[in-house]
Amino acid sequence: KNIAIFASGSGSNFQAIVDAVQARLLNANISLLVCDQPGAYVIERARAANIPSYIFRAKDYPSKEDFENEIALLLKNRNVEWIVLAGYMRLIGPTLLKQYEGRIINIHPSLLPDFPGKDAIGQAIAARAQWSGVTIHYVDEGMDTGPIIAQERTRLEEDETRESLQRKIQAIEHKLYPSILQMLLTIGDVKHDEKTGAY
Numbered sequence: 445k446n447i448a449i450f451a452s453g454s455g456s457n458f459q460a461i462v463d464a465v466q467a468r469l470l471n472a473n474i475s476l477l478v479c480d481q482p483g484a485y486v487i488e489r490a491r492a493a494n495i496p497s498y499i500f501r502a503k504d505y506p507s508k509e510d511f512e513n514e515i516a517l518l519l520k521n522r523n524v525e526w527i528v529l530a531g532y533m534r535l536i537g538p539t540l541l542k543q544y545e546g547r548i549i550n551i552h553p554s555l556l557p558d559f560p561g562k563d564a565i566g567q568a569i570a571a572r573a574q575w576s577g578v579t580i581h582y583v584d585e586g587m588d589t590g591p592i593i594a595q596e597r598t599r600l601e602e603d604e605t606r607e608s609l610q611r612k613i614q615a616i617e618h619k620l621y622p623s624i625l626q627m628l629l630t631i632g633d634v635k636h637d638e639k640t641g642a643y
């Protein structure tokens with residue numbers, strides 16, 4: 445299956461997926477990287493892995509619809525079947541949601557519905573949470589609100605810091621995302637029931 449990875453930042457999850465494909469743990473073709481930040485380190489990673497990257501800056505387009513139409517066209521031309529968000533710091537709008545219904549997934553560094561949005565790790569530390577972790581979920585129009593596919597938790601120690609929690613969460617993410625992706629791509633397209641909203 446052809447997948448596109450969307451990322452805005454360092455791309456350690458992008459790298460984990462690339463490595464899993466190379467190690468034949470994940471049977472997928474990473475067609476391309478979509479990035480909205482010209483200086484992001486993930487672009488270097490894509491270059492090193494020989495994966496084409498496409499940079500779309502939202503401010504170059506008059507509307508979100510135009511911005512997403514351009515991306516949607518590229519994905520269609522490249523026969524992309526799944527969109528994998530990996531630290532993509534932008535909400536997906538109706539244009540892409542419609543074209544890829546039930547085939548867009550995201551990874552988030554908390555046990556949703558706890559700590560959605562930005563800086564989930566800092567939020568967990570500030571709340572003195574006992575547990576946090578990682579969630580992989582289908583993407584809908586909300587912020588980190590779509591149906592949950594998988595979660596893995598980790599315990600916060602008394603002296604847990606943002607840095608130590610980030611390390612633990614990243615270690616989970618880099619294993620969990622490739623394995624869940626492999627499962628999803630293997631079972632095929634998940635159908636969305638219009639009436640019940642279930643996947």
Ligand code: GRF
Pocket residue numbers: 451453454455456457458530531532551552553617
């Ligand atoms: C990850 O923690 C992911 O859960 C969140 O953004 C972060 C991206 O990190 N959505 P990286 O760019 O993959 O290193």
